[in-house]
Amino acid sequence: MPKNIALKLARTKKDITQKDLAEQIGVSRQTINAIEKGEYNPTIKLCLKICWALDASLDELFWEDECDETT
């Protein structure tokens, strides 16, 4: 799974740390870190919580082109 650069950019744009985001949506810091590193594939529920917290859409944060799936 590739790194989630879009998530990291959206988070830094809002000037919040992984810890702040984790606390805001009720998950551990390791989970946010793992999602950004592409090590964990979150459920749609968690994706939505992240989107709401960062005022972004699912497309903006989690969309991948089909070819990215294999990389």
Next chain:
Amino acid sequence: MKLHKSNLDEMQEQKLLKIEHTCCWIAFGGLLAAMYIQIAIGNGGISYIGGECIVLLIMSVYLVTDCIRNGIWDRRLKPNVKTNLTLSLTAGLLLGGIWSIISYRNYHKLIGSIAIFAIIFISVTFLVLAVLSALTAIYQQKKKQLDDLAEKEEHEQ
């Protein structure tokens, strides 16, 4: 024959994990129940329950070490003194109660059974409290280590 590709889709994989999870706790409870029954019918020696003890010990050690290694404590319980005290008192009461009943059934001495209860209750409570306190300290240390690592990676990315 290809073995590396899973035959299950995402949902089936989640269902299988849930089934395996339930099965794990059935095995855990079953082993405890089997050991209790063996002890209750007077077959409490190592030759009778040694196998169950070893399997239970391996399961417990794996469960605890892997959870702590991943910075996980419990779904609902918090790793604090109050919880540790409640759990150790419960374990003490439970084991003290079981052994005092067994003692009374075997020897019909009320004072002896009460003494057995007191001894088992105190020793189990202190032992469980000590183990839980040590594990809580290790868990908190590991969690801090994981948080520090995540922070370091956050700045590196």
